[in-house]
Every structure is written in structure tokens, then in C-alpha cells.
Amino acid sequence: MPxxxxxxxxxxxxxPIADAKVSVMTHALNYGTAVFGGLRGYWNPDxxxxxxxxxxxxxxxxxxxxxxxxxxxxxxxxALRDILHDLLRAEDYRQNVYxxxxxxxxxxxxxxxxxxxxDALTIFAVPMGDYVSLKxxxxxxxxxxxxxxxxxxxxxxxxxxxxxxxxxxSDAVLSGFDEALVLNEDGHVSEASAANVFIVRDxxxxxxxxxxxxxxxxxxxxxxxxxxxxxxxxxxxRNIDRTELYLADEMFLCGTGVQLAGVTRVDHRPIGSGExxxxxxxxxxxxxxxxxxxxxxxxxxxxxxxxxxxxxx
Numbered sequence: 001m002p003x004x005x006x007x008x009x010x011x012x013x014x015x016p017i018a019d020a021k022v023s024v025m026t027h028a029l030n031y032g033t034a035v036f037g038g039l040r041g042y043w044n045p046d047x048x049x050x051x052x053x054x055x056x057x058x059x060x061x062x063x064x065x066x067x068x069x070x071x072x073x074x075x076x077x078x079a080l081r082d083i084l085h086d087l088l089r090a091e092d093y094r095q096n097v098y099x100x101x102x103x104x105x106x107x108x109x110x111x112x113x114x115x116x117x118x119d120a121l122t123i124f125a126v127p128m129g130d131y132v133s134l135k136x137x138x139x140x141x142x143x144x145x146x147x148x149x150x151x152x153x154x155x156x157x158x159x160x161x162x163x164x165x166x167x168x169x170s171d172a173v174l175s176g177f178d179e180a181l182v183l184n185e186d187g188h189v190s191e192a193s194a195a196n197v198f199i200v201r202d203x204x205x206x207x208x209x210x211x212x213x214x215x216x217x218x219x220x221x222x223x224x225x226x227x228x229x230x231x232x233x234x235x236x237x238r239n240i241d242r243t244e245l246y247l248a249d250e251m252f253l254c255g256t257g258v259q260l261a262g263v264t265r266v267d268h269r270p271i272g273s274g275e276x277x278x279x280x281x282x283x284x285x286x287x288x289x290x291x292x293x294x295x296x297x298x299x300x301x302x303x304x305x306x307x308x309x310x311x312x313x
Contacts, residue, residue, distance in 0.1 A: 025108035032160020034104035035065035038256040051302035065156035070114040098128035136264035142180040146190035154213040169193035195255035199248035250277030
């Protein structure tokens with residue numbers, strides 16, 4: 001199986017990845033004036049199908065992020081999905097992949113601004129398995145704060161804002177932790193370095209609201225549906241205090257990159273029993289079954305790349 005992409009969508013066509021290059025003078029490289037998306041494709045060998053998870057929702061968010069940065073993505077979400085399918089078919093992937101669409105300020109100009117700068121779009125996909133260990137993460141509370149929506153739009157995936165995530169992540173890993181949890185300027189739990197946060201207390205699932213400077217995660221929204229509709233759990237979107245983390249019965253992170261990962265320790269305190277809890281295990285099973293196209297009810301959440309198969313279940 002290949003471990004690097006062979007192609008990219010670049011300048012309006014699918015080209016060899018070696019030809020998808022920009023200048024060192026590119027505005028986005030110098031000033032972080034780009035937005036991106038992250039999608040996953042899951043290979044189901046029983047169906048002989050590559051399923052992309054909720055591409056229309058991801059491309060809608062990409063266009064919204066671009067709008068925040070005064071960029072125009074002319075393609076509709078449906079057109080972007082079709083371009084992605086063409087790209088994945090060109091790669092002929094038969095394995096799990098991570099997909100990166102990137103809209104960026106493309107002019108070779110010096111000057112800090114968003115107006116009067118040209119826009120461009122590229123998409124590529126790389127083989128990817130698990131992004132972090134899914135067996136139980138040891139997290140700590142970062143000394144860094146989550147970037148505020150009044151500084152850089154938190155609900156947009158702006159490349160420049162991910163310097164904040166990089167500071168958070170590296171400090172955690174170099175200090176011996178797997179991941180970090182970050183507070184917002186109000187002192188409430190916001191996110192992990194690049195993932196949404198859920199806790200379970202007394203049978204209720206709680207996650208920070210979208211006005212807590214969190215990314216409006218598509219996996220987050222999907223899990224809320226599954227937790228409520230399939231597992232019959234109450235899900236609250238409300239502020240979470242730091243000390244609530246220490247008293248939680250369970251905790252898990254979610255996102256396209258991290259997928260769904262249980263947290264078993266925060267700082268040097270166990271979460272609940274210190275093991276992955278039953279809610280986390282069950283929602284993890286639901287998550288994977290849906291991602292791999294094994295649940296007919298949620299088949300509309302995944303988009304088949306190759307000729308549509310006729311299997312069910």
C-alpha cells in the first residue's frame with residue numbers, strides 16, 4: 001500500500017503531487033491566511049468500498065471558514081465532493097485515508113491584509129490509521145489558553161490559529177502527556193489541542209457549547225445524535241469547569257484526526273475508575289460501525305467513492 005499521495009487537486013485539475021507547489025512568497029505561507037478541512041475515508045473490505053464521512057458537511061464548513069477570511073470558494077459542496085471522489089479514485093486507495101482540503105491566499109505578495117489577494121484551493125489525501133492511541137489518554141491542563149473568537153474565529157479552521165494548537169500539543173507531549181486540554185479566556189474547558197471534549201457525570205453526557213471557543217465539530221455533532229438517539233442518553237451542551245474534569249466518571253475526545261479516544265487520566269488524577277468507561281466503549285463501537293458504512297440507518301452520513309454497492313447492514 002502507498003504511504004504518500006501520488007496526486008493533488010491543484011489549480012483546477014488533478015495533477016501529480018510533485019507539481020502541486022507554491023512559492024515561498026505565497027501570502028498564506030507568510031501570514032497564515034488559509035483555511036482547511038479534515039475528512040476521513042474508511043475502507044470497508046467486506047463492501048470493497050471507501051466511505052468518506054459527511055463530505056457535504058465538511059465542505060460546507062470549509063466554505064464558511066473561507067468566508068470568515070474573505071476568501072471565495074466557487075465550487076458547491078456537492079462539486080467539491082465530486083472532485084474529491086475523482087481524486088480518491090485516481091489514487092485507487094484501498095485503505096483508510098485522511099483528506100486535506102485547503103483554501104488559501106495565493107498571491108505572491110508581501111502585506112498583512114485579506115482584501116485584494118487572490119484565492120486558490122487544493123485537496124490531497126494521505127493514508128492514515130490512528131492519529132493517537134485510542135487505548136486511554138493521559139492529558140493535562142495546558143498553560144496556554146484557547147484562541148478567542150474575537151481574536152481569530154474559533155469556529156473557522158484558520159491555519160494561523162493552529163499555532164495555538166501546536167504550542168498546546170508540543171508542551172503536553174514533551175512533558176510526558178499524550179494530549180492537553182485547554183481552557184478559554186473565561187476559564188472554562190474548551191477543547192483538546194485539536195479535538196472536542198465530552199465528559200460523563202452521573203449518566204449525563206456533557207460537552208462545551210459552541211460559544212466556548214470550540215470548533216463546531218462535525219464528529220462532535222454526529223456523536224451527540226448517536227448518544228441521544230441510539231444510546232438514550234441525555235446530552236448537555238454547557239460550560240465545564242476545570243475541576244469537573246477531575247470528578248467525571250468518563251471522558252473522551254473526538255474529531256476527524258483523533259476519531260474517538262478515551263481519556264483515563266487528567267494531570268495525575270484518574271478519571272472515574274482510571275479505565276475506559278462503558279459509555280465511551282459503546283459510543284466508540286457506534287462511531288466505527290457508522291464510519292465504515294455498516295449501519296444502514298446512517299448510510300447517508302458516508303459517501304461511497306467507488307461504484308455504489310448494494311449491500312446492507
